[in-house]
Amino acid sequence: MRKIRFLLFTLLALLYVTTVNAITVGNQFTRNGITYEVTLMRPAGNGLPELNEVKVVSSTVSGTLTIPTSVLDLNNQYTFKVTAIASAGSYTNVTTVNLPSTLKTINTNAFSNSQITTINIPAGTDDIKDGAFAQIENLTAITVDAGNPKYTAADGVLYETNSSGNKYLKAYPVAKAGTTFTVPNGVYGVSTNGFQLAKNLTTINLPASIQDSPTTKEANGFTLAANLTAIKVDPANTNFKDEDGVVLTQDGKTLVAYPFARHGVADPHYDGPLTTMHPGEVYTIPASVETIAKGAFAQVSEITAVKLNNVKKISAGAFYSVRNLRNVELGASVETIEDGAITGSPDFTRFAVDSNNPNYTADAEGIIYTKNQEELVLYPSGRAGEYSTLPTTKKIRKRAFYYAQKVEKVNFNSALENIDNDAFQTTTALKEITFAAPSSLKRIGTWVFVNTGLTKLELPASLKEIGTAAFYTNGNLKTVTVADNSQLESIGASAFYQNKNLESFTFEGSTALKTIGQAAFTNDTNLAKFDVPANVETIDRAAFDGTSSMKHVTFQAPAKIKKINEAAFQNANALENITLPEGLQEIQKDAFNKCTSLTEIGIPASVKTIDPTGFQQAEKLERFDVDKNNTVYSSVDGFLLSKDKKTLVSFPPAKASTYYTLLPPTIETIGAQAFYAINKLENITIPEKVNKIEKFAFDQLVNLNTIAFLGKQPIPAANVDEKAFNPLNVDPATIELSVRKGSEAEYSANTVWNRFKHIVVSFFEETNGAGNGETEYFPLSKKAVMIVGTKADVFTYVVKPKVTNHLDNKTYEVRLWNDYALKDNTTNIEEVVFKNTLDYVGIDAFKKQDGTSTVKRIYFTATTPTKDMSATKWEYIDNSGNYTQNEFGSDLKIYVKKSVENDYKNAKGWKNHYADQISYKIPGEVTIQNLWGTFAREFDADLGIYNRETGKGKVAAFVAQKSADVKVPDPVHTFGIYKFKVESIDMHGGASGDESYVPADNGVLIEARQGRSLPSDFYYAIGEKDNTPYTITHNMMTGVTVKKVVVNSTTADPLYAMSKSEGLFKLIKPGTSFNFPVHKAYARPKDTFSGAAKVQPVFDEEDNNGVTGIEDIENTTTTDKNVYYNLQGQRVENPQHGVFILNGKKVILK
Secondary structure (H helix, E strand, C coil): HHHHHHHHHHHHHHHHCCCCCCCCCCCEEEEEEEEEEEEEEEECCCCCCCEEEEEEEEEEEEEEECCCCCEEEHHHEEEEEEEEECCCCCCCCCEEEEEECCCCCCCCCCCCCCCCCCCEECCCCCEECCCCCCCCCCCCCCECCCCCCEEEEEEEEEEEECCCCEEEEEEECCEEEEECCEEECCCEECCCCCCCCCCCCCEEEEECCCEEECCCCCCCCCCCCCCEEEEEEECCCCEEEEECCCCECCCEEEEECCCCCCCECCHHHCCCCCCCCCEEEEEECCCCEECCCCCCCCCCCCCCCCCCCCCCCCCCEEEEECCCCCCCEEECCCEHHHECCEEECCCCCCCCCCCCCCEEEEECCCCEEEECEEEECHHHHHHCCEEEECCCCEECCCCCCCCCCCCCEEEEEECCCCCCCCCCCCCCCCEEEEEECCCCEEEEEECCCCCCCEEEECCCCCCEECCCCCCCCCCCCCCCEEECCCCCCCCCCCCCCCCCCCCCCECCCCCCCCCCCCCCCCCCCCCCCEEEECCCEEEECCCCCCCCCEEEEEECCCCCCCCEECCCCCCCCCEEECCCCCCCCEECCCCCCCCCCCEEEEEEECCCCCCCCCHHHHHHHCEEEEEEECCCCCCCCCEEEEEECCCEECCCCCCCCCCCCEEEEEEECECCCCCEECCCCCCEECCCCCEEEECCEEEECCCCCEEEEEEEECCCCHHCCCCCCCCCCHHHHHHEEEEEECCCHHHHHHHCHHHCCCECEEEEEEECCCCCEEEEEEEEECEEEEEEEEECCCCCCCCCCCEEEECCCCCCEEEEECCCCCCCCCCCCCCEEEEECEEEEECCCCCCCCCCCCCCCCEEEECCCCCCEEEEEECCCCCCCEEECCCCCCCCCCCCHHHHHHHHHHCCCCCCCHHHHHHCEEECCCCCCCCCEEEECCCEEEEECCHHHHCCEEEEEEEEEEEEECCCCCCCCCCCCCCEEEEHHHHCCCCCCCCEEEECCCEEEEEECCCCCCCCCCCCEECCCCCCCCCCCCCEEECCCCCCCCCCCCCCCCEEEECCCCCEECCCCCCCCEEEEECCCEECCCCCCCCCCEEEEECEEEECCCCCCCCEEEEEEECCCCCCECCCEEEECCCCCCEEEEEEEEEEEC
């Protein structure tokens, strides 16, 4: 039992224990085997310096424990002075302790369960609590440094001189040798618990100088001295005397202390009902005694019965936890029974009060009431079962049921108004309490139902106050309901602390609740939701800390709450949504720390103060949404900013990306702790305008490896706080800086930035063909680059998924297209094809310096729309909802795959902005006039979609020559012509079974298969099968992409171009250069056709159809006029009789 009491003594000190990165008063952290608790955090101000203090809570150190004078928190942000040793704690393996010179306070039961034998008190220690060393069971001596003005030691015993100059025996070492100890003359008093647990003493002698022996409701100066049988007082003492070793005041009227091991008189009349019980031993209070002092019999072990004789007053705790006590005879003389006078005796089953007692009575069940039966005074701790309070009861006194561990149910009467402090503490078998209607209950005091067996709780509407720790650690409590029209105004600190099975707390209607106290629901790990009543004004520190199952928090309207205090919802890691109400003014530090399921949070207009640590480690938090009318804060793309959008206040942790992490371009200052403890942050891109970084802005970022600077001028070293990158937590040698080409020298010269690992510089590559101009790629991370500019001189600019830096051979994904990326481009790019996963498109992405743009069409092959459209992302929108900036011009055509057209049209940043410009139908690029044509594209093309959707305009693509057989006569043309068979693309590595699907960068012959030409409204689409790589074999066609090219036809390598009007290949005259247009293809047949001017491909030996081709070919060989050919296509110099071809017509010569 005594260990339980020691635990309860320290509970309040442990209300707010956490190992999170954030630090505040009440947090605990462990460093070098010592656990500390923060007791003070005072920022500098009002002429006072910053001051931070901790107390030592426990230690796992083995052997010698040396406590430092100061310690850094685990974040290495704050230096704490070590000023105290906490109550209790565990020091199991410590044999020696060295206390720091900064130590001021040693609390009760310090260094519990340690192996310490001696302890030395520093000169500066000035507050040693009663019983400070009582739990050091091997302690034999205490010493004190010279110069301590308050404490001294003699013969290993600690003494204290108080402010009045009186000397007290403060602490006698528990294991000090000797059975008898005489307090030195001159000592004025023995402090409470001065001899606590002194295990070797049997007799203590008090000198004549002793004038004070203070007691409490749970202890006296000699409590639990295991073998103590007598406390003897010098006869010359004018204030105290002893009778048979029991200390009384000199006048004999007050019994002060009864030795722990002193036996009573054996009396079988007082034997218990069970043979296992302690035999009956009675102690008769001396006849002169009128008052039994507080704690006089606290925890004594041998007596079972007490005869009060003439006692008039039984003080609080007079018979606290007398283990074997079964009977106290309350006679008529008893005038006063203070709260908790007789408690904690597990065999005590009923009280008996003399019927002539004018002040008290016992009901039929042996429970003591005041005479008028309005106050229940004492309930016998050993009474089991159910009990109903008397109908007249208005108050249950403090500690009335204290440690009544067998009571199972209590029914409270209607008239009951007050259940006072500690009344039912540790009634572990108590499963149910009921309130008779209509209940008059107004108050449940502090620590009332601590550690009970309650499973449900139905609180009446009349209740106004639930005190501190009222229902603390009720592990079986599952449901709490508060009746409609509740008058409840406050839920006290720790009121429902660590009720781990509490699933619901429900207000069944209106309530007057104003305050939810500190740690009120801390560690209620099964509480699923909470509806905050409208009248609540304050949610105090750690009120819902550790409610790990709570998914929803709502605020009833109209809410009056003004402040959410420190750590109020910390570690509520199931919390998915919470709508903060209008009227809220302040969100303090760590308020939503480690709310790991919270994805977004709205900040009302009324909020004036948000601590930057308020939402730390909410790893899924993607956005803050600040009301537009807020005068202090704003938000852009979910970033929490100052109202003017110039200071980044807090970074939403879920914004961190492996590929890139962009910040709003308006910010100029990165605020204190803006990027604190974001484990997923690997990279960050600093906007061009940033010129200041505040304290701890970048701290505890274990995975940060890249910082990219869009600005070419480094942030001045003077504008970067010395702890902006906390030197104790951030190693610059592990972080790369990425800068624009040309600025590296300035960064290298900067005293802040030259400490980082090394500088990565933007690089230039020719990615659209050699000689076509370079593109600047800017690494934003280890994985991704942004295109920041290009000098490419092409018709179609292609953005490929990846690029390799030729300087270091590193490969990056191309994910971003920067603001004004074409501003320095002086060429005439007409198309841009994005073959990559494009995540970001910047403002005026395709405009030149003068604001014009030559880009007319954009093609996106990705199935996922660009997620970060800068005009939307950075909220370039006026109050009327109109965009003030744009990525694309209004006349730009945007083509996407058919399967994702609606996705693009409805995506954020696209919908209501570019939806009308988006289509999957690509018109006007394919027009066949006479059977055949050619085609090539930078992306997969589906030429069959028009036919599938309209039934017209069927097209097939061919690539391979099957044979060079000459076919005559020609059933269509009237002149000799070379023909050869061709095979479709699907037969040579294309999409299986699809002769109209053309993989990227492949030239093809295309054939109009329904008529000799294509419909005027023909269109094609970006191919949907591009997730498969294709290798086209035996392709005689060479496609021209990106820009037109100059081709050279030679006798050894003759090239053929398609005549658009004729649908025939024409030989490009050998020895000449020809400017071949983009997106067409020329042929290299596998056989030569000597002397021929024209060649016609056929499919299945039939002259079918053709596609867009070349209208005229300069410098090509043409058919001579007035020349005769036989039907085999051979020139005939002197034709005789027969059929010939002349000028393309058949003629007969006779």
